[in-house]
Amino acid sequence: MPKFSFDILGLRDFRFLMLTRMMGVMALQIQAVIVGWQIYSLTHDTFLLGLTGLAEAVPALTCALFAGHVVDISRPHRVYTVCLTVLVLNTFMLLVSAGGLFGAPVANILPFIFSGIFISGVARSFIMPSTFSLLPQIVPRAQIPAASATLTTTFQIGTIAGPAIAGIIYGGYGPRVAWVLPFVLMLVAFVALRCISPDYRHYRSKEQREPAVKSIKAGWRFIFQNKVLLSVMALDMFAVLFGGAVAMLPAFADQVLHVGSEGLGALRAAPAIGAVATALLLSAIPMKRIRASHLLIVVTGFGLCMIGFGLSHVFWLAAGFLALSGVFDSVSMVIRGTLMQLLTPENMRGRVSAVNSMFIISSNEIGAFESGLAARALGLVPSIIMGGIGTLLVVALVAGLSPRLRRTVVETGHEHA
Numbered sequence: 001m002p003k004f005s006f007d008i009l010g011l012r013d014f015r016f017l018m019l020t021r022m023m024g025v026m027a028l029q030i031q032a033v034i035v036g037w038q039i040y041s042l043t044h045d046t047f048l049l050g051l052t053g054l055a056e057a058v059p060a061l062t063c064a065l066f067a068g069h070v071v072d073i074s075r076p077h078r079v080y081t082v083c084l085t086v087l088v089l090n091t092f093m094l095l096v097s098a099g100g101l102f103g104a105p106v107a108n109i110l111p112f113i114f115s116g117i118f119i120s121g122v123a124r125s126f127i128m129p130s131t132f133s134l135l136p137q138i139v140p141r142a143q144i145p146a147a148s149a150t151l152t153t154t155f156q157i158g159t160i161a162g163p164a165i166a167g168i169i170y171g172g173y174g175p176r177v178a179w180v181l182p183f184v185l186m187l188v189a190f191v192a193l194r195c196i197s198p199d200y201r202h203y204r205s206k207e208q209r210e211p212a213v214k215s216i217k218a219g220w221r222f223i224f225q226n227k228v229l230l231s232v233m234a235l236d237m238f239a240v241l242f243g244g245a246v247a248m249l250p251a252f253a254d255q256v257l258h259v260g261s262e263g264l265g266a267l268r269a270a271p272a273i274g275a276v277a278t279a280l281l282l283s284a285i286p287m288k289r290i291r292a293s294h295l296l297i298v299v300t301g302f303g304l305c306m307i308g309f310g311l312s313h314v315f316w317l318a319a320g321f322l323a324l325s326g327v328f329d330s331v332s333m334v335i336r337g338t339l340m341q342l343l344t345p346e347n348m349r350g351r352v353s354a355v356n357s358m359f360i361i362s363s364n365e366i367g368a369f370e371s372g373l374a375a376r377a378l379g380l381v382p383s384i385i386m387g388g389i390g391t392l393l394v395v396a397l398v399a400g401l402s403p404r405l406r407r408t409v410v411e412t413g414h415e416h417a
Contacts (some may be wrong), residue, residue, distance in 0.1 A: 008146040013138045016195045021131065022154035023189035024084065027182035029121070031160030033268055034178050035113055036169060037261050038098060040250040042110070046380065049247050050372015055114050056121035061358055063125040067355025069216055071129040072347065075102050077193070077201040080130035083123040088118045091183045099179030125357060132353035136341060138196075145290070148337035149282035152330055156279055159272035167265015219351025228292055229343055231402040232336055233356055235394065239299045242390030245306055247371045251380055257315045265386065270319040271326030278330040281408045289337050292408040294331070296399050300327035303391030310384030 007012060039048050071079050095101050097112035170178040183275035223230055245252070246268070253264040268334040305325035310319035343354045399406065 006057065008139070008143050009148040009256065011138065011143075013196050013200055014147060014150075016192050017131070017134060017138060018124070018151060018154045019192040020080075020084075020189045021151055022158045023185045023192060024087070024127070025155050025158030025187065026162040027087075027185035028124075028165040029159050029181045029268070030178070030185070031091065031094070031116075033119075033166040033261075033265055034098075034175060034182075035117065036247070036250045037170060037264060038109065038175060039113065045249065046251045046375040047372045049250060050370070050375070052114070052117055053247055053372075055117040056124075058121065059118050060121035060125040063122055064354045064358040066216070066354075067126040067357075068129045068219055068351035069266070070126065071133050071350030071354070073204075075202060075204050076130040076133040076350070077196060077203065079126050080134070081190070081193060082176075082353045083126045083130065084186065084193060086123045087120065088183070088186045088190055089178075090116055090123070091186050095183050099176045101176065101179070128357040129353035130189040132340070132356075133349045134196075134200060134203070135201055136349070141342075144341045145186070145282075145288070145334070145338045148341065149279050149334045152282070152333045152337070153276055153279035153334075156272040156275035156326065156330065160269040160276060163265045163268030166264070167262045167268070170265075171261040189325045201380055218349065219348060219355060221354050222348055223352060226343060227402065227404050229340065229352070230410045231398055232292065232295060232339055232404040235295055235299060235398045235405075236332065238394040238398075239391045241370060242394065245309060245371060245384045245387065248375055248380060251375065252318075252384070255380060256313060257318060259315055263315060267322060269317060270322035271329065273326060274323035275326035275330035278327045279334065282331070282334050289334055289409055292335070292339060293406045295335055296395055296406070298328040298331045298335075298367060300392060300395050301325075302332070303388045303395065306391060307385055307389030308388075310381055310388060328393075 017346065035052060036049060039045075039052065067079075094112065094116045098109045098116075135147060135151075136144065165181065166178055171180065223233070249267050250264055253259050253267055257263060257267075259267075302325050304319045309318055309321040309325070312321060340352065340356060371387065373381060374387065377383070378386065
């Protein structure tokens with residue numbers, strides 16, 4: 001019978017890394033809810049909601065490959081610290097301009113909001129490879145599945161708490177008080193990161209420095225030669241690209257469910273409710289054997305949930321489908337994170353994570369832009385349903401084109417394929 005264990009929480013530096021991630025995610029989630037509601041309240045334009053994704057994706061994609069090279073030749077902790085410093089200052093700028101900290105918000109807040117989104121995209125492109133490179137230094141190899149599940153839990157807790165709190169505070173007290181929250185939380189994330197032990201703060205890859213172009217090419221070559229990692233990344237990217245509906249939640253909450261900012265916050269938090277319960281279970285009972293083929297199953301479940309959500313016209317039914325989608329997404333995140341950690345050599349972690357971040361950014365932020373275009377062309381509800389169907393088609397295509405993915409099993413010590 002499986003044995004419950006939270007031994008991973010006994011690692012002091014992992015706890016600080018976990019707190020950093022959770023506070024940072026919560027701050028960014030709160031920021032996303034406020035931005036989405038302010039833009040939609042001012043314009044009632046689904047295209048502009050989608051454009052927020054593109055505004056973050058362009059700088060993130062542009063910087064991602066260079067970010068991986070920088071992390072592999074630098075100290076990941078130092079890179080992470082610089083990124084959080086930028087995000088703290090960026091959030092303060094939004095607090096002053098869009099939140100009106102020292103008076104009324106500026107007359108036209110849209111340029112400030114989109115500038116803030118752009119800066120956030122640049123900083124986030126360096127955070128993912130930094131975290132990915134730090135984790136295996138802090139956590140023993142045998143505990144990486146539990147660590148991945150625990151980080152997924154904290155990510156989802158931030159995703160639950162952030163939108164729920166943001167919706168309530170924004171609805172009750174307005175944008176000024178709401179914008180204070182992400183600023184404070186980002187400060188907490190910065191302090192937690194600085195509490196990590198000096199040994200890990202000073203860690204640097206042993207790889208010799210090489211020209212950036214050569215380094216970047218080596219990262220891409222490794223990905224394309226490892227068909228399992230490439231298939232995993234591609235499956236996640238295209239599935240979420242078509243199936244993600246988060247960017248359209250402000251419009252769905254208003255036009256279909258007829259709920260306000262509080263309802264929007266609950267909808268944004270709903271996927272994470274299912275995800276947290278699942279990730280906690282996977283933290284307590286880590287997967288000792290990772291079957292890559294299970295990704296096909298959970299992504300299929302995610303696509304079906306998006307179809308069900310699009311067909312929902314009752315708030316609690318819509319929230320239920322979103323929560324169930326979080327269950328599938330949580331399992332997917334743990335499988336993907338563990339596979340990447342165990343199949344990637346130490347000197348490649350920054351670049352591999354940077355390539356993965358490009359896939360994730362493409363699916364999330366460009367997916368938001370695609371959702372905005374589809375909503376304008378097809379209508380809000382049809383675009384969500386067609387996106388879920390697109391996810392199912394992606395699963396079928398990857399299953400047919402990647403027989404190695406279906407056969408691969410990865411354990412703590414070795415791989416079977």
